[in-house]
Amino acid sequence: MFGFEFGIKDIVDILLVALILYETFRLLRRSGAVNLFWGILAFIIAWLLVTMVFQLELTGALFERIISVGAIALIVIFQEEIRGFFYRVGARFSNWGHLRRRGEQAEQDVDQIVMACEHMSRSKTGALIVIAGGNELKEYADTGEYIDAAISTSLIENIFFKNTPLHDGALIIVGHRLYAAACILPVSKQTDIPKQFGLRHRAALGLSEKSSDSTAIVVSEETGHVAVAKEGKIRNVTRDELIQILSSAMALKSK
Secondary structure, three states: OOOOOOOOOHHHHHHHHHHHHHHHHHHHHHOHHHHHHHHHHHHHHHHHHHHHHHHHHHHHHHHHHHHHHHHHHHHHHHHHHHHHHHHHHHHHHHHHHHHHOOHHHHHHHHHHHHHHHHHHHOOOOOOOEEEOOOOOOOHHHHHOOOEEEOOOOOHHHHHHHOOOOOOEEEEEEEOOOEEEEEEOOOOOOOOOOOOOOOOOHHHHHHHHHHOOEEEEEOOOOOOOOOEEEOEEEEEOOOOHHHHHHHHHHHHOOOO
């Protein structure tokens, strides 16, 4: 009817555009600017209608100028989020070559972390532990104290023991080492966080929004509940769930 030819290339083209739009939506949703996504989408649709359907040359040229300037503005505004997005893409490829780790050591580490969380849960000792993914989270580790120690239950508990110098802040674990303690994490700006979650939970959630391949564990000082934040979501977990999550985070098969 309109003289369009539709083939395999067009299907691939549509799928690629859909993927780009979806990833853009996720990127802006994490940064709390989802309304900006809908505004951009509406602008693009209007531009396509003007240039391809109605073929208004002058208006189309104006739209193109706005898009070229707007694209640069978006890159400047969301440079951190864009950098995080490309890091995650690269991390997926680099992680393929490191899927197999030393199972025994990883299993030991999971046991040590879980035991520490159980003990701190019973004593209602507040804690915030981050298991780094492909990124060492150096920008956050730099805000605390580097310790570079083996993962052990007693050391984790000592770090978070009330009124000790390193108890206030996050403990970052990289690989099989306690990397840094007393680290400051970004606080989530989400408005629908349950009221029972405090500042540690907001920091865990904020980190999970910035680094989607990291896992943050929170022990509540008020209730003793253990919660896990991952990919912009947070929830309380049981012991078995914690083992499963940690095993996955440290590239272990759950037993």
